[in-house]
Amino acid sequence: MYVWAALPETRALRLEAARLGLPASALFSGRTAAWLHGLDVDPCQPIEVILPGNGEGWERGGVRVRRVEVDDCEVVVRRGFKATSLVRTLWDLSRRLSLVEAVVLTDMALHAGVIRRSKMSDWVDSRAGRKGVSAARRVLDFAEAGTESPMETRLRMLLMLNGLPRPEVQVAVRDAAGSFVGRPDLYFRDERLGIEYDGETHRASLVEDDRRQNRFLLADIRLLRFTGADVLRRPDSVVAQVRNALGQAISKPAFHRPMRVSPRSQTRIERSDAGSAGIIGPV
Numbered sequence: 543m544y545v546w547a548a549l550p551e552t553r554a555l556r557l558e559a560a561r562l563g564l565p566a567s568a569l570f571s572g573r574t575a576a577w578l579h580g581l582d583v584d585p586c587q588p589i590e591v592i593l594p595g596n597g598e599g600w601e602r603g604g605v606r607v608r609r610v611e612v613d614d615c616e617v618v619v620r621r622g623f624k625a626t627s628l629v630r631t632l633w634d635l636s637r638r639l640s641l642v643e644a645v646v647l648t649d650m651a652l653h654a655g656v657i658r659r660s661k662m663s664d665w666v667d668s669r670a671g672r673k674g675v676s677a678a679r680r681v682l683d684f685a686e687a688g689t690e691s692p693m694e695t696r697l698r699m700l701l702m703l704n705g706l707p708r709p710e711v712q713v714a715v716r717d718a719a720g721s722f723v724g725r726p727d728l729y730f731r732d733e734r735l736g737i738e739y740d741g742e743t744h745r746a747s748l749v750e751d752d753r754r755q756n757r758f759l760l761a762d763i764r765l766l767r768f769t770g771a772d773v774l775r776r777p778d779s780v781v782a783q784v785r786n787a788l789g790q791a792i793s794k795p796a797f798h799r800p801m802r803v804s805p806r807s808q809t810r811i812e813r814s815d816a817g818s819a820g821i822i823g824p825v
Contacts (some may be wrong), residue, residue, distance in 0.1 A: 553577070553585055553586055554621065554821075555620075556586050556589065556604075557570065557574070557578075557585065557586075557589060557616070557623055558623075560589045560591070560605050561623065562780065564591060564593070564605075564607075565593060566809055567593065567594055567595075568591050568592065568593050568607070568624070569591070569592050569594075569612070569617055569624040569625055570590065570591055570592075570623055570624065570625040570626070571590045571591060571592040571608070571624060571626045571631065571634060572590030572606075572631065572634060572635060572638070573585055573587075573590060573635070574586070574589050574590040574591070574619075574625070574649075575625040575628075575631040576628075576631050576632075576635065576641050576647060577592070577721045578620040578621050578623055579620055579625070579628045579631065579651075579656060580626045580654065580656055581607045581647060581650050581651060581654070581656075582650065582692075583647065584812070585727070586603065586604065587604075588604050588605060588606045588636055589604055589606065590606050590608075591605060591606065591608070592607075592608050592609075592610055592612055592626065593607050593608070593609050594609075594610070594611060594612045595609055595611070596609060596611075597609040600685075600775075604641075610693055610718075612626065612630070615627070616630040623783070628651065628656060629657060629661055629662055629665045630665075632644075632647065632648055632651060632657070632662065632681075633666070633669075633674070633678055635647055635676055636648070636674070636676065636678040636681040636682075637673070637674035637677050641677075641680060641681065641684070641699070641703075642695070642696060642700075642703075644677075644681045645681050645684045645685055645695055645699055646692045646695045646696065648685040649685055649686055649687070649689040649692075649695045650663075650689075650692065650758075652685055652686075652687035653687050653688065653689055653690065659682070659685070659687065659701065663682060666678045666679055666682060669779070684699065684702070685759045686698065686711045688711035688712040689711055690712060690715075690727070691713070691741060693739050693770050693773060694711075694727050694728075694739045695742060696773055696774075697728070697737065697739050697768060697773050698711070698726070698728055699733060700773060700777050700780060700781065701737075701780075701781060701784055703727075704781045704785075706784060706785060706788065706808075707730065707788070709728035709730050709737065710728070710729045710730075710731060711727070711728060711729075712725055712726075712727065713725065713726070713729045713731075715729065715736075715758075715761070715763065717761050720723050722800065723757045723758060723761045723763070724736075724754045724757055724758055726738055726758070726763075726765065727739050730788060733788050734763045734764065734789070735764050735766070735784075735787050735788060736758055736763055736764070736765045736766070737765075737766050737767075737769045737784065738751075738765060738766070738767045738768070739767075739768060739769075739770075739773070740768065740769050741769075741770065753769075760821060764787060766783060766784060766787060768780055
């Protein structure tokens with residue numbers, strides 16, 4: 543296929559080029575479909591495609607093709623391309639990606655409001671007995687709609703997969719007078735411990751972040767801050783610091799200034815083995 547040399551090579555152009563070389567029945571899937579549904583992922587490393595039917599798949603020219611059955615209700619059109627529905631896309635990814643990365647994408651979809659947890663739960667329940675159901679259920683159990691970035695998900699999963707309690711996510715904390723103190727990324731209510739992920743915007747908001755940290759300290763709430771390098775390169779240190787802080791809270795005398803925390807339902811999970819946004823609208 544020939545393309546005008548001055549035409550910018552966008553992701554949509556690459557998908558169109560791939561589509562022109564595939565049978566009409568082909569549809570985009572996996573991370574490619576996730577991008578078409580508005581999630582912030584790279585759709586072209588590689589371009590993922592499903593060709594309905596039986597047989598062997600293949601990969602060439604940056605396009606990975608799988609041969610699997612797809613129901614008509616699982617096929618949609620997004621941004622002008624045929625793709626798997628979002629619930630089918632997340633189902634496929636939950637069975638193929640690591641637990642952490644599958645939860646990252648599920649958190650992203652729930653937070654963006656492009657899918658409801660109830661729809662995902664119903665989908666999984668309707669496929670009881672199929673291969674991959676337990677993995678999909680586990681992803682949904684860990685997912686949190688309040689999470690605001692992929693690295694926040696990775697930080698939360700790092701703590702839980704190493705046996706620490708499940709923290710609340712983005713909970714609003716108020717002082718005894720009812721004044722808003724802040725909203726930590728992760729919060730251990732009983733231990734009065736907040737956890738913050740400092741991303742790329744931290745340097746630009748350093749002054750306000752410092753003021754917010756002071757408000758937490760004045761309200762008798764400790765705050766630990768971690769960067770992407772901490773989570774990805776020094777995970778053992780992150781876990782040890784949080785575990786020590788939780789342990790110190792338990793050993794302290796049980797006297798604290800009264801605090802009010804926004805009510806939020808919590809789900810406890812069993813201890814797991816430690817391992818190592820153009821939005822379309824509700825689906």
